[in-house]
Amino acid sequence: xxxxxxxxxxxxxxxxxxxxxxxxxxxxxxxxxxxxxxxxxxxxxxxxxxxxxxxxxxxxxxxxxxxxxxxxxxxxxxxxxxxxxxxxxxxxxxxxxxxxxxxxxxxxxxxxx
Amino acid sequence: xxxxxxxxxxxxxxxxxxxxxxxxxxxxxxxxxxxxxxxxxxxxxxxxxxxxxxxxxxxxxxxxxxxxxxxxxxxxxxxxxxxxxxxxxxxxxxxxxxxxxxxxxxxxxxxxxx
Numbered sequence: 051x052x053x054x055x056x057x058x059x060x061x062x063x064x065x066x067x068x069x070x071x072x073x074x075x076x077x078x079x080x081x082x083x084x085x086x087x088x089x090x091x092x093x094x095x096x097x098x099x100x101x102x103x104x105x106x107x108x109x110x111x112x113x114x115x116x117x118x119x120x121x122x123x124x125x126x127x128x129x130x131x132x133x134x135x136x137x138x139x140x141x142x143x144x145x146x147x148x149x150x151x152x153x154x155x156x157x158x159x160x161x162x163x
Numbered sequence: 164x165x166x167x168x169x170x171x172x173x174x175x176x177x178x179x180x181x182x183x184x185x186x187x188x189x190x191x192x193x194x195x196x197x198x199x200x201x202x203x204x205x206x207x208x209x210x211x212x213x214x215x216x217x218x219x220x221x222x223x224x225x226x227x228x229x230x231x232x233x234x235x236x237x238x239x240x241x242x243x244x245x246x247x248x249x250x251x252x253x254x255x256x257x258x259x260x261x262x263x264x265x266x267x268x269x270x271x272x273x274x275x276x277x
Contacts, residue, residue: 084265093167093254093268140206151196151266153206 052077054141054154062160063131071126071157073141083124084142085115088156094140100124111135136161165189169255169269177277181243184272187236188257195238196266197223197230198254206254212238213260245276 053076063069075081082101086094098109105117115126124141138158144151168187176182188195197209210220210230220230227246232238242249252273256266 086268093270094256094266096265096267099265151208151211153198155205 052081052143052150052152054143054152056139056141056154056157058157059155060158060160062162064162065133066130069126069128069131069135069159071139071141071159073124073126073154074122075124075141075143076122077143077145079145082144083115083117084144085109085113085124085126086140086142086153087111088138088140090137097126097139131159131161133161133163135159165267167255167257167267167269169253169272171272172270173273173275175275175277176245178246179244180276181241182245182249182274182276183242184240184253184255184274186238186240186255186257186269188238188255189267190236192257192259192267194258194260194266195232196256196258197238197240198256199251200254200271201251209240209253242274245274247276250274250276 055074057072084099085097087097088094097113098107098115100107100117108114113128115124117124136159138156140156141154170185193214195212199207199209209223211218212232215232229241252271254268254271256268258266
């Protein structure tokens with residue numbers, strides 16, 4: 051069965067610092083990979099997705115993620131964090147039939163002024 | 164922007180009462196998911212519909228939960244009778260199966276069962 055792990059439960063960074071959130075997945079076929087962000091009291095918003103092609107994908111709000119098949123990873127990065135980026139971040143894996151969609155446990159990001 | 168609409172946004176009820184949560188998926192989307200989010204369990208998949216047919220509801224307690232799609236514009240999640248352990252935020256998400264399923268989430272329904 052597919053699974054997603056996010057090793058970091060909570061990360062704190064200073065505003066302006068770089069950020070990397072880790073995501074590892076287990077999936078038997080070609081994965082479709084996603085990062086979602088959830089602000090307090092809100093639903094989940096899609097940041098970016100990987101289906102195929104270039105392994106470095108760009109998303110909204112200045113985020114990017116890199117798919118590394120050899121490491122089964124899809125880490126999320128941002129070169130300079132803004133205070134408004136404080137939120138919960140979820141990595142997810144799915145398939146092309148839309149049925150097997152699994153979320154990781156999430157990483158909570160705090161940003162220091 | 165097209166959005167998934169969930170009602171109610173907040174619901175406080177007493178144990179034993181029936182609760183119905185509604186979801187209007189994005190027009191044209193053919194998949195609907197119901198998730199439950201709690202601090203302890205994170206995001207749990209409750210049910211999944213494709214073209215209004217339930218394909219997976221293995222995550223749902225069958226004795227008290229039921230999910231339906233009476234038409235393409237409405238999905239419902241019902242709890243009867245409700246229990247305090249059902250207190251959570253319930254999210255509906257819709258998507259379109261066309262190569263890959265990108266989900267759009269609603270804002271959620273926060274349920275408190277006293």
